[in-house]
Amino acid sequence: MMAVVSSEASHDALSDLEALYRDHGTELVRLAALALGDRRAAEDVVQDVFTRLHRGGLRLDDASRVPAYLRSAVLNGCRSRQRRTGAGDRARLRLARERPAGADVEGSAIDASVRAEVMAAIRALPARQRDCILLRYYLDLSEAEIAATLRIGVGTVKSSTARARRSLAPVLEGVR
Amino acid sequence: MRDEELLRRILHEEADTVQPPGSFDDVVRRRRGGRRFAPVAAAAAAAALLAGVAVLLASADDRSQVASGPEATADLDGAPTTSAAPPAHDELGDGVWPFTTGAEADRFAATGSDSPYSDPTETARAFLESYLGMADPDLSPVAPGDGRSAEVVARPAGGGPETTVLLRQLGSSEVWTVVGATTDSIRLTSPQPHDPITSPVVVRGSSCCTFEGNVVVQVREDGREELADHLGQLAVIGGATGDHAAFHAEVPFAAPSRRGGAIVAFSTSPLDGSVDRATVVRVRFGDGGEAGDAPAPGSGAPLDDGSIVAVVRRPGEEVGVHALVVVDARDGTTDRELAVVDASEGGILDVALSADRRSVLYVRSTAACTSELRAVSVADGTDSVLAAPALTTPSRLAVDPRSGRLAVATDDDCDGQGELVVVSPSGTELGRWPDGTETDGEALVAGIRSLAWVDEQTLALGMQYEDGVATILHDVGSARPVGGGPQIDPAEDAAAYDLPVTTDADGTFAAVLRCCDVGAPPTAIVRIDRAGAELDRPVPTAPGAVVALDWVGSTPFWVTDAGILRRVLDGEVADLASDVVDVAG
Numbered sequence: 223m224m225a226v227v228s229s230e231a232s233h234d235a236l237s238d239l240e241a242l243y244r245d246h247g248t249e250l251v252r253l254a255a256l257a258l259g260d261r262r263a264a265e266d267v268v269q270d271v272f273t274r275l276h277r278g279g280l281r282l283d284d285a286s287r288v289p290a291y292l293r294s295a296v297l298n299g300c301r302s303r304q305r306r307t308g309a310g311d312r313a314r315l316r317l318a319r320e321r322p323a324g325a326d327v328e329g330s331a332i333d334a335s336v337r338a339e340v341m342a343a344i345r346a347l348p349a350r351q352r353d354c355i356l357l358r359y360y361l362d363l364s365e366a367e368i369a370a371t372l373r374i375g376v377g378t379v380k381s382s383t384a385r386a387r388r389s390l391a392p393v394l395e396g397v398r
Numbered sequence: 399m400r401d402e403e404l405l406r407r408i409l410h411e412e413a414d415t416v417q418p419p420g421s422f423d424d425v426v427r428r429r430r431g432g433r434r435f436a437p438v439a440a441a442a443a444a445a446a447l448l449a450g451v452a453v454l455l456a457s458a459d460d461r462s463q464v465a466s467g468p469e470a471t472a473d474l475d476g477a478p479t480t481s482a483a484p485p486a487h488d489e490l491g492d493g494v495w496p497f498t499t500g501a502e503a504d505r506f507a508a509t510g511s512d513s514p515y516s517d518p519t520e521t522a523r524a525f526l527e528s529y530l531g532m533a534d535p536d537l538s539p540v541a542p543g544d545g546r547s548a549e550v551v552a553r554p555a556g557g558g559p560e561t562t563v564l565l566r567q568l569g570s571s572e573v574w575t576v577v578g579a580t581t582d583s584i585r586l587t588s589p590q591p592h593d594p595i596t597s598p599v600v601v602r603g604s605s606c607c608t609f610e611g612n613v614v615v616q617v618r619e620d621g622r623e624e625l626a627d628h629l630g631q632l633a634v635i636g637g638a639t640g641d642h643a644a645f646h647a648e649v650p651f652a653a654p655s656r657r658g659g660a661i662v663a664f665s666t667s668p669l670d671g672s673v674d675r676a677t678v679v680r681v682r683f684g685d686g687g688e689a690g691d692a693p694a695p696g697s698g699a700p701l702d703d704g705s706i707v708a709v710v711r712r713p714g715e716e717v718g719v720h721a722l723v724v725v726d727a728r729d730g731t732t733d734r735e736l737a738v739v740d741a742s743e744g745g746i747l748d749v750a751l752s753a754d755r756r757s758v759l760y761v762r763s764t765a766a767c768t769s770e771l772r773a774v775s776v777a778d779g780t781d782s783v784l785a786a787p788a789l790t791t792p793s794r795l796a797v798d799p800r801s802g803r804l805a806v807a808t809d810d811d812c813d814g815q816g817e818l819v820v821v822s823p824s825g826t827e828l829g830r831w832p833d834g835t836e837t838d839g840e841a842l843v844a845g846i847r848s849l850a851w852v853d854e855q856t857l858a859l860g861m862q863y864e865d866g867v868a869t870i871l872h873d874v875g876s877a878r879p880v881g882g883g884p885q886i887d888p889a890e891d892a893a894a895y896d897l898p899v900t901t902d903a904d905g906t907f908a909a910v911l912r913c914c915d916v917g918a919p920p921t922a923i924v925r926i927d928r929a930g931a932e933l934d935r936p937v938p939t940a941p942g943a944v945v946a947l948d949w950v951g952s953t954p955f956w957v958t959d960a961g962i963l964r965r966v967l968d969g970e971v972a973d974l975a976s977d978v979v980d981v982a983g
Contacts, residue, residue: 248418255416360409
């Protein structure tokens with residue numbers, strides 16, 4: 223016999239989901255936008271994540287794991303999208319041939335063109351390195367939290383972050 | 399300022415430029431391509447998602463209320479529905495989009511949801527944009543019919559051929575449903591509305607006035623909202639001038655999951671590749687409508703040696719379309735078009751010629767984490783899915799020209815890793831290996847980004863690791879690496895062998911040498927022996943980054959990151975075509 227969600231449960235479900243989205247939607251879209259450089263694509267990724275979460279029959283018994291799951295899924299979605307479009311390869315190829323230009327820092331805000339240049343360098347990193355940078359310096363997660371999010375070892379987080387920072391150093395040097 | 403502080407500041411300032419998204423409904427309802435309205439299926443998906451996420455997050459006790467089986471969900475008001483369940487045979491309705499039956503329309507109307515479907519013109523517009531992918535059509539005022547039917551005439555933005563959208567109010571509600579569409583320049587005589595069809599369906603008709611006489615015939619099933627989301631399609635040639643010319647095609651199609659669907663015959667605009675006219679006929683899937691067997695690759699005349707196949711990007715809605723075309727290898731002129739694929743989900747991911755050069759195999763991305771392997775006949779354009787169970791979610795492929803063996807890299811969860819699958823020409827699985835490796839207990843993430851046969855037992859693989867690339871040789875018998883180039887970290891090496899990797903007519907594998915330092919020599923195409931040593935550089939200087947590479951005999955053809963198809967001609971690099979994304983020789 224086919225079972226359905228009762229009306230009462232559905233209202234609860236609606237409230238739960240709205241709360242979930244209210245709590246994490248902005249962070250997730252911004253995280254994806256940082257990774258992709260495209261807000262529209264970022265919203266697509268987040269939408270796909272929620273849809274797959276439903277269709278895939280995810281089981282999360284511990285609500286505290288939800289943020290890590292969502293972040294992981296969004297970053298995977300970004301990686302997938304870049305792979306599909308070849309954006310990562312193109313960005314990497316460009317970066318291999320273009321050296322960062324100098325940069326100016328005015329007042330409290332970093333010049334938009336300089337910021338764009340640094341963001342391009344971050345997006346050109348290998349996906350895991352990029353993810354480590356975003357989780358560490360945008361979401362301020364600890365190495366252990368990053369490891370749990372990306373399902374890798376703490377040692378890998380350390381090495382990936384170090385490699386990423388080494389790659390970014392010339393660009394950041396130009397900002398100072 | 400320390401690097402860490404600088405990174406935090408830049409990331410937070412960048413993030414602050416991204417405005418917070420709207421409500422969850424807004425996000426779910428927003429359609430790719432900026433379409434104005436969410437089709438009912440999207441609303442149902444949103445409702446299902448709303449219920450599903452929360453239910454899945456509930457306790458185990460709560461979960462016991464939800465049984466497995468057809469999609470158990472709730473509508474936006476919480477009323478229970480089973481929207482995703484296929485309608486029973488006797489419920490097959492007249493509607494094509496967005497509702498198929500009166501009951502379905504009535505259920506939607508009962509939710510009181512704000513929608514465009516209360517207006518026939520806006521329903522037609524949503525149909526044209528969402529279902530047909532027509533870009534911003536111009537619509538005439540509605541022509542009322544018998545009170546519960548209407549017609550809306552549409553033209554492409556800026557003018558063009560007319561398509562008349564036929565609408566009806568099904569059931570007792572006031573919402574409108576498209577029941578068909580017709581254009582005078584594409585006439586279908588078979589099948590007729592509500593005819594039962596099985597694979598391959600025989601489609602007869604005539605057409606005139608389309609660009610180069612091209613008409614695409616699709617089999618669609620209910621619930622599939624996008625132009626690219628069809629069960630099968632075939633390009634046919636009708637009249638290009640003002641006189642109708644008859645066409646006839648047998649269109650194989652994959653097994654439907656719904657009882658009803660439509661035959662969609664359309665042409666595209668030469669200006670932007672978007673649909674410019676269409677005829678849509680409601681059909682039902684008859685008994686025996688099994689998955690269409692792929693046409694036996696091997697029928698018809700083979701591709702001649704003077705031709706190659708290219709994937710060309712053409713403008714259209716959002717990212718446009720990918721066209722699979724036959725190109726004259728000498729001068730780059732397009733000989734004919736074999737397939738057109740919407741590129742919004744990635745389009746054509748890889749392409750290869752069959753061993754007998756009678757078919758072109760290609761991987762088409764159909765949605766996130768979903769792709770299919772298709773074969774299109776060089777001779778007649780017959781195009782269908784290669785439905786081998788071993789080949790789910792393909793991403794890259796290579797055909798051994800000697801044995802006909804097919805190697806496919808798959809990725810079923812979009813994480814860049816997957817499996818390497820080798821099948822015989824008859825579809826028998828010969829081997830399957832994960833494409834990642836383990837080191838120190840942690841996965842060394844790797845994905846196969848290109849592959850080519852060196853001999854009947856050996857594959858050359860271009861592996862993308864987190865920290866660089868590697869060109870390795872893989873023995874399909876022992877499943878062990880047997881050689882290849884060194885693994886390279888582009889961040890540390892001044893020069894690196896890069897992807898793609900491929901093999902020439904002798905099976906010698908080749909890769910691309912690129913350089914990472916300013917002032918370094920430009921890209922070169924090099925051949926490498928099995929020990930990883932460089933043999934020679936058939937193309938010592940290849941302007942622009944190389945993103946695709948293949949060979950005709952000993953002549954390399956490659957695509958640059960700027961989309962230029964190049965070859966060496968009389969010792970000089972020659973440009974053959976632009977807007978190219980992939981090539982197969």
